[in-house]
């Protein structure tokens with residue numbers, strides 16, 4: 001076992017952990033990332049970065065890379081299960097933001113962050129095969145022990161000013177801090193995710209959602225390169241169904257299933273602007289993930305350890321907020337560490353800025369966030385609209401739902417454009 005000393009020990013080299021490492025580098029804070037897996041792979045499918053998180057990534061010098069990899073989302077569009085429009089709104093630059101919304105392959109985003117972290121911090125600062133196992137953060141210093149999960153061997157003992165747990169929805173640190181909490185809370189809905197090359201639909205850079213709370217399709221393009229090379233889009237798709245019960249399927253981001261498990265209920269979703277069953281059929285590997293979150297916590301920081309990203313506030317993937325909120329955490333924590341006199345004061349400021357704010361989003365997402373317009377349409381007009389949506393939902397109500405969620409999640413235009 002080796003002994004290491006670092007100012008910040010970051011447990012978890014996912015999206016939040018690596019962005020925090022880049023923030024530390026920018027602010028001159030010595031840090032080391034400890035990631036559980038032995039070899040990082042470009043895993044996942046589509047993920048969204050809202051303008052407030054793109055602003056932060058731009059501040060880390062990543063904007064041009066992001067724009068060259070992902071798609072600058074131009075529109076968010078909701079439809080009922082008959083393919084009739086409920087609500088369409090411009091997004092990102094098209095909506096007057098100073099920064100784009102970017103839809104991107106999670107693996108490409110992860111590897112972009114990894115490349116920059118290795119270049120800026122040095123490869124020795126990103127230690128894979130190091131899963132945090134236990135820690136003592138109660139005194140003047142924090143101590144953590146890391147293990148190699150494959151061999152079970154303890155591989156490093158680390159002495160740090162602060163341990164930041166960015167170790168995801170199944171956070172080891174959170175489980176040690178809250179031993180009674182148990183597994184994530186199941187929503188009663190399962191997501192099946194995949195990506196395939198598909199002709200552009202709507203604006204060509206639209207993120208579309210159709211259906212209602214118990215059956216939904218979410219489809220959007222995620223690769224600028226594929227579009228430039230083929231004229232078609234690498235298209236991320238998510239099919240979601242209610243699967244009641246207390247016991248969700250295994251929560252593993254890489255669990256592959258046969259499409260017959262979920263394709264049946266979408267068989268009739270063929271519209272003149274999009275053929276959902278054909279897209280599923282074309283759609284490559286299908287990954288299954290139960291939609292889960294956890295209850296907001298009363299406290300994230302204990303002595304010299306704190307939580308960040310999904311470890312702190314895992315939320316339903318509704319409203320495109322998971323990665324964005326992790327990135328917002330990194331900005332807040334780095335500013336607190338540079339601006340406050342000591343670690344306890346920095347953690348108090350970080351929690352004050354981020355805990356309540358993210359708890360509100362977790363709860364808003366349980367109420368379907370902005371997607372509730374689809375559920376309203378289903379409840380008020382299950383057979384569809386004769387003329388248009390306004391028979392069922394007024395324009396003012398639609399506008400209010402959209403504006404309220406943006407305000408809650410911190411990406412109303414005035415909130416983003418006011419920040420430098």
Ligand SMILES: Cc1cc2nc3c(=O)[nH]c(=O)nc-3n(C[C@H](O)[C@H](O)[C@H](O)COP(=O)(O)OP(=O)(O)OC[C@H]3O[C@@H](n4cnc5c(N)ncnc54)[C@H](O)[C@@H]3O)c2cc1C
Nearest residue numbers: 012014015016036044045131132167168253309310322323
């Ligand atoms: C493999 C994978 C695929 C995903 N695919 C998608 C997707 O397609 N779409 C989407 O919207 N979201 C996806 N997510 C979730 C998404 O990345 C997060 O919701 C969001 O970006 C918040 O980031 P995070 O850093 O908090 O968590 P994550 O990005 O989940 O990162 C957590 C990291 O911590 C590591 N870790 C776990 N336990 C320990 C430990 N004890 N010690 C050290 N490290 C540990 C994990 O290996 C992981 O790298 C995926 C996550 C993972 C891990």
